[in-house]
Amino acid sequence: MQIQQELKHRFSAALAGLTSSPDEAAKLLRPTQDPKFGDYQSNCAMPLKNELGKPPREIAESIVAALQVDDLCDPPEIAGPGFINLRLKDDWLAQQATAMLRDPRLGVPVAANPRTVVLDYSGPNVAKPMHVGHIRSTVIGSAIAELLRFAGHTVITDNHVGDWGTQFGMVIYGYKHFLDREAFASQPVAELLRLYRLVNNLIDYHNSVASLPQRSAAIEKATADLATAVAAEAAETEKKAKKKAQKNVAAAERKLQSTRDDLESTRQKIAAVEADKPLHDLALAHPEIAATVLQETAKLHEGDKENLALWHEVLPYCRDEIDKIYTRLDISFDHQHGESFYHEMLGGVIEQLEAAGLAQPSDGALCVFLPEFEAPMIVRKKDGAYLYATTDLATLEYRMREWSPDEILIVTDHRQAEHFEKVFIVGRKLGCGDVQLKHLPFGTVLDESGKPFKTRSGSTVGLEALLDDAVDAAFAAVCDPDRVAKIDPPLSDDEKQTISRVVGHGAIKYADLAHNRTSDYKFSLEKMVSLDGNTSAYIQYSYARMQSILSRAESSEQQVIDGDSAILIGAPAERALVIRLLQFGEAIDQSLEDYRPNVIVDYLYDVAKAYSSFYEQCPVLKADDDATLHSRLAIVTATARILRQGLKLLGIDVVPRM
Numbered sequence: 001m002q003i004q005q006e007l008k009h010r011f012s013a014a015l016a017g018l019t020s021s022p023d024e025a026a027k028l029l030r031p032t033q034d035p036k037f038g039d040y041q042s043n044c045a046m047p048l049k050n051e052l053g054k055p056p057r058e059i060a061e062s063i064v065a066a067l068q069v070d071d072l073c074d075p076p077e078i079a080g081p082g083f084i085n086l087r088l089k090d091d092w093l094a095q096q097a098t099a100m101l102r103d104p105r106l107g108v109p110v111a112a113n114p115r116t117v118v119l120d121y122s123g124p125n126v127a128k129p130m131h132v133g134h135i136r137s138t139v140i141g142s143a144i145a146e147l148l149r150f151a152g153h154t155v156i157t158d159n160h161v162g163d164w165g166t167q168f169g170m171v172i173y174g175y176k177h178f179l180d181r182e183a184f185a186s187q188p189v190a191e192l193l194r195l196y197r198l199v200n201n202l203i204d205y206h207n208s209v210a211s212l213p214q215r216s217a218a219i220e221k222a223t224a225d226l227a228t229a230v231a232a233e234a235a236e237t238e239k240k241a242k243k244k245a246q247k248n249v250a251a252a253e254r255k256l257q258s259t260r261d262d263l264e265s266t267r268q269k270i271a272a273v274e275a276d277k278p279l280h281d282l283a284l285a286h287p288e289i290a291a292t293v294l295q296e297t298a299k300l301h302e303g304d305k306e307n308l309a310l311w312h313e314v315l316p317y318c319r320d321e322i323d324k325i326y327t328r329l330d331i332s333f334d335h336q337h338g339e340s341f342y343h344e345m346l347g348g349v350i351e352q353l354e355a356a357g358l359a360q361p362s363d364g365a366l367c368v369f370l371p372e373f374e375a376p377m378i379v380r381k382k383d384g385a386y387l388y389a390t391t392d393l394a395t396l397e398y399r400m401r402e403w404s405p406d407e408i409l410i411v412t413d414h415r416q417a418e419h420f421e422k423v424f425i426v427g428r429k430l431g432c433g434d435v436q437l438k439h440l441p442f443g444t445v446l447d448e449s450g451k452p453f454k455t456r457s458g459s460t461v462g463l464e465a466l467l468d469d470a471v472d473a474a475f476a477a478v479c480d481p482d483r484v485a486k487i488d489p490p491l492s493d494d495e496k497q498t499i500s501r502v503v504g505h506g507a508i509k510y511a512d513l514a515h516n517r518t519s520d521y522k523f524s525l526e527k528m529v530s531l532d533g534n535t536s537a538y539i540q541y542s543y544a545r546m547q548s549i550l551s552r553a554e555s556s557e558q559q560v561i562d563g564d565s566a567i568l569i570g571a572p573a574e575r576a577l578v579i580r581l582l583q584f585g586e587a588i589d590q591s592l593e594d595y596r597p598n599v600i601v602d603y604l605y606d607v608a609k610a611y612s613s614f615y616e617q618c619p620v621l622k623a624d625d626d627a628t629l630h631s632r633l634a635i636v637t638a639t640a641r642i643l644r645q646g647l648k649l650l651g652i653d654v655v656p657r658m
């Protein structure tokens, strides 16, 4: 049973005779932060003031008179201007908690209106290093998939792998000109990555050199703008206008500074290549590399035999590489239709756009102009190449045709927000029906200094190294000799390795999920694996302590569940913990309202903290009597189950001892 939902029903029934929209008013019910106000508080009386033309306190009195909750609550209290405070009855809580302990779904009801949801996440661009943003998409996406599934929805996960982009033109170019055959035979992935980086560097060099005059001109212009702004400021005498002019000067100064920085970093790039003689010679020997790479990509897309064969040769290596990450993180997908999968359908998309009168030629390219946006959506370039947007339109159509979902969710970083807004608008115009289309953006992962986080480079793929680092950090934090010496019987080496892996991988996922999806966050391995604070290690450790109590009681979760002990409520810490446990379903609902796994993280952290107070205040093994002992063991068991299930929804494991 979901407490909040049940109370809302009761409120709705009580409000039916009072207002024209009882369900709306009944929604204004929240768990309280302070037990002084009871366990739940409704503030539905205040907004009804106008409709009913009465003071809210009086309205609250009428609501309370009609409200039937005496089976679950003490008599409601009216506070302040008209808040209605509800305190749940201890007996009722105890009964619910006992039922929850034995319920495989832990008291979480199955969704009343199950939906079919297509969930698109991860989507790395293979053949180039997978970056930390793709981990974020992977971790957030798979948590949302698990949450939706647990709530009873049908979820179809689809990994829109970037396997058809310009990076293949680069790798093909590299393969044709710079391949080290021996290296490729022994370490194909590392060699492909080297080729990608090399070609990318050379292109970057030429682009930098070519853009120097333009960048210098930009400096001249920014300098002139600044001079104009300064002169305007000097000419102002009126106080208000002067302030405004000063602001313009400050803005112009900033603009000049960032233009300078840009020029400086371009110069540095050029200098770095020039300092590396062999690289510089290579750059001079390949002056047309940027254009040729585009041609190689275009040839691949046109079905050129040689390029297609190369693509088929290298793709499996690239996919194996990302699969390694998925295996380590225990991530799977129902489908992995990459961009290449849609290639044959793109011509059809163009035909549809033209038939619907949506696409217009512009400078040789084909564009969809949307009044909502300044820049059009380009669907075919001058050279005939299709774009990311074209593929996404084909993807939308395919998903609708194949799976007829109620909802399609796409998880990528926030920079793609406008792209998806456009795709969704055009998709609707092409008749994709009343499916809910949502882009779920997330913020940037930053390093300790606040810059976008970069994985350490080298021959291995950055992300594998990152996971290794996390496992090492977990080992240092959790398996240090002083700490583990206290664990009896001693941990075996195998156990220590498992613990480090579970804690290390868990830390990476938890840190990604703990932050509000849309915020940026700073990546700090040390903080992430700490046993204190809002970390997965803290929760995993609480779980292990619960298992240790059960084993000292010579019992196991299963034995407690199979037994007939009832949960009793005595101490306040016991009561607070039990209420938190009964709110699991509410946390899931709330997190699915806007697809925010951090709600579950906060919930689990709260449960672990409530458990810690319970543990301090309520002796378990030394309880006064048998009934209390059994009740407390049952509470420990229920808490352990909630933490394990909650972490599982986030893709995080537990260990019985650590």
Ligand code: ARG
Residues within 6 Å of the ligand: 120, 122, 123, 124, 125, 160, 161, 162, 392, 395, 410, 411, 412
């Ligand atoms: N490959 C894309 C990227 O790295 C993400 C794909 C997201 N899904 C989609 N349907 N466009 O940014």
